[in-house]
Amino acid sequence: MLIGIDVGGTFTDGVLFNGRDIVKTIKRPTDNNNLQSVMLDVLDDLLEVVPDQKTVERIVLSTTLVTNLLATGQGKRTALILIPGYGLPHAAYHLSPDTFFLSGAIDFRGREIQPLSLNEIISLAEKLKKQGIKRAAVAGKFSNRNRSHEDQVAHILKNEYADLEVTLSCDISNRLNFPRRAATAYFTAMVSPEWQHFVDEVEKALQQKGLEAEVHILKADGGTLPLSSSRKYPCETIFSGPAASTMGALALTMDNQNSLVVDIGGTTSDLALLVEGLPLHASKGARLLGQYTHVDAVSVRSIAIGGDSPLAFVDGELRILSQRQGPAACFGGETATVTDAFNYRLSLNQGDIDRSREYLQKIADMAHLKLEDLCDRIINQVVTTLSEATREMFKEWENEPAYRVWEIVHRKHFTLDRVVGIGAAAYCIIPRVAETLEVQPFIHRYSDVANALGAAVARPTLSVYLHLDTERSLCAVEPGGIVEKRSDIGKYQLEDARQLAVNYLYEMGKVRGMDDYLEDYKVFLEEQFNMIRGWSRTGRLFDVGVQIAPGLIQAYQGVE
């Protein structure tokens, strides 16, 4: 049996899945002050129908904990220590109110071009001690090519100030983009203790319940990560909600088509794309508190219109408001909503359609409109907003920068196959959106718990980036912050570099319990450059990326 629980902003959803059946679904309001307890309550509810705890093989949790901590400013005070060297002005980095700069510089090949200053670091330790700052993130430009400065800074700081918790950016990410690495390390440091606490609590609770299932956390990229491995990478868990619904859409459709996934919530709708059955990722990584990060995330566009968005006539204008006032009139609410407009006009017979008409009529009277015209205007606005956002998403994807002739000549073009509706209001709204986009709608009877189902059946993912510089015998690998000298790569060809990346993937995948998926790896990045000095080759540079891409676990064969 499989369990998926998605802790969302408004509701916490859970499903219990067995064979090809959804055995039980649960929906409870989320208590943002106590995310764990609701999550564990939902788990208890699901377990009620499980005769033997041992039959639960897998539990996947998707939680807004980290997103919430950061969004509400509950992350702990953290110093951001930057070693930016030359380039952009220091003023370009305004991430933390406690940002400190150290001298020292590394270049793109990992060569030191300016040493650290011991005195600066010692006096920084004094300053942090005096100010009572207990956490710090250290990020150096090109630390992904040479981590010695970050290591030395951590070492000296810990020597001077033993209580300081230090997070290094090269341990969190090894990819190019220093501000994103700094931001990711900073946010990681801010939420790390709370996340450790959360993992402890969950582990304890599961043990008490006698569960022996493997436990995973859903990541922003639509893949899972074993709970224990998540300790090091709490930021990977952000924005797992949209990832859950996108994986849910994949779980319900189970094919390689191009789908638009529209998750219609109370007052917002999230749009995502499945490109040939794979969730499309944001090209610049997840954006947290306005900062780009190195967290791979499903590309999501949010629209401020949902099923419960109330309709109003204000200042002589017909408007769709953004503040939820309760459910749709047809479901017992006291205001006409977007759902009501679709319900009445398209005779969908959702809930009490007479209540839809009654509440819509009040607004129509105020606006001096015929009831049908009122509904048409609302429907039109919703459909136009959603379809325009969709077209923008396609365009953005098609216009992502490319750096090779081949990619420009073979332009990518997105052809949509269908629209998948997720969420309770999908049934009302999605068919018309699909009609406008001239494709088929897809709505499943389990659409409203697709997020929890998506979490339950999402498989683990892992991306390994390898950078080799044969002239400098440099080998850098993400994840894990490996930046080391390797004397054996001097004669490497691209095949050797690829094999090395795959070896790392296997090694790390096994630790994460991913044995079943390793053979399914894909190479997503492969670059080779000859280094020519004078007129002869002095070395080669390789960049290779291999991954276990998002997908569904093998045990899942679809839902009846």
Next chain:
Amino acid sequence: MKPTGLLFFPAFDWAISPTHPEREERLLYTRDQLFEEGIMDLPGIKEYKPRLAEPIDIAAVHFAVPDLNAHLLEAHFVAAGSTLVIADAFMKGEIKNGFAIIRPPGHHAMSVSHGNRGFCNINNEAIMIEYLRYHYGVKKVAVIDTDVHHGDGTQEIYWDDPDVLYISFHQDGRTLYPGSGFIDEAGGPLAYGTTINVPLMPKTTDEGIHYVIDHLVLPLLEEFKPDLVVNSAGQDNHYTDPLADMQFTAQGYATLNHKLAPDIAVLEGGYSVETALPYINMGIIMAMAGLDFSNLREPDYARENFRESSRNLELIKKIVEVQLERYRSSQEEIEKNRRSKTEFFNEYRRIFYDTDYIHEEQKVRLRNCQHCCGFRMIESTAQQRSGKLYRVMCISIPINCCPSCRDQAISNYQDLIRFDRYDYVYLQDRIVRQYRVCQPDLEREEIIK
């Protein structure tokens, strides 16, 4: 505030040959530097994706012999198309200025193209300028060529065009390819003074180059009043460039772009792939985006290594004085040429293609006109790399051409295609954007789309 547009196209899958300076590796470290700095994430920067230029965009500038497909690779269409993407974004008001960091480069490519010279096949800036003139009605353009090599291609294309001011400073042609760009090269008889060359002695530093910017380039821009300023942004004046011998720095380049404030900059040469390009490209982007670039420098930069000699500075001052005077008295020279009884001005020249080892001979005729800057007829003969000898006639009607010149140019074309004196006869009519290619012996005519 509008962002600065950035189009980064390193053509990681194109090289002239594996060990050539124009190889895949050229912008690799620039990529590393730009990506690591995260400059594309800044709100003041908007990144664009390249597109392919259309054959018609290229035919607006070039007579490719025998045709566009003969020497051009897809990479050339992408590089040229990239400048058009930036041009569109600029004209549509999406960006305040734009920088196309692209390869292959273009400023040595002349109107007639038999192959590759100075690493260039087609002239990216000229293709962009003609596109802007036709589609957006841009009239006066200034091109400031900041590459260490004289941009003889761009100079030749606009030699007879008084609406394009071409200013180039470069290492003296007696010491560097292409061996041209001397102070007396100042434009054709009807466009005298809108070509300005400043040859500089090897080892010239930031101080010398900035003297030229402050005392010649900026005053000329002030007087010429262009609708658009283009920086033909080569990066090989740098003190570490392996092919040239100047002493310009990344700070020098950034400051130059800050002062010049180009609307559009397009990368040209620059072959110090590790020690110069990453820093200069950062500097140009920062300057164009209005970011503080005082924290930018090369790892080995030491200020005391860069002192301008007083002797060189005196020489530069003299050149600047001469060129200012030339520009200011150029109208008289043009009037004098117009009044001459000459119906056609004739010029003979030989052009050497260093990359492809071709010797081209040209006879150029320019019609003397009282109302416009005339039209050009270029008779070109060259034995191309394939061994085939081509003799072609290229007729060019510029966009600012008068009706009488245009009529005569068209009638000349029609006369010429009746005889098989030439292998190919080309008619480039920029006014209606129509480009014809005729093979008289086969009685075959094609209009380039």
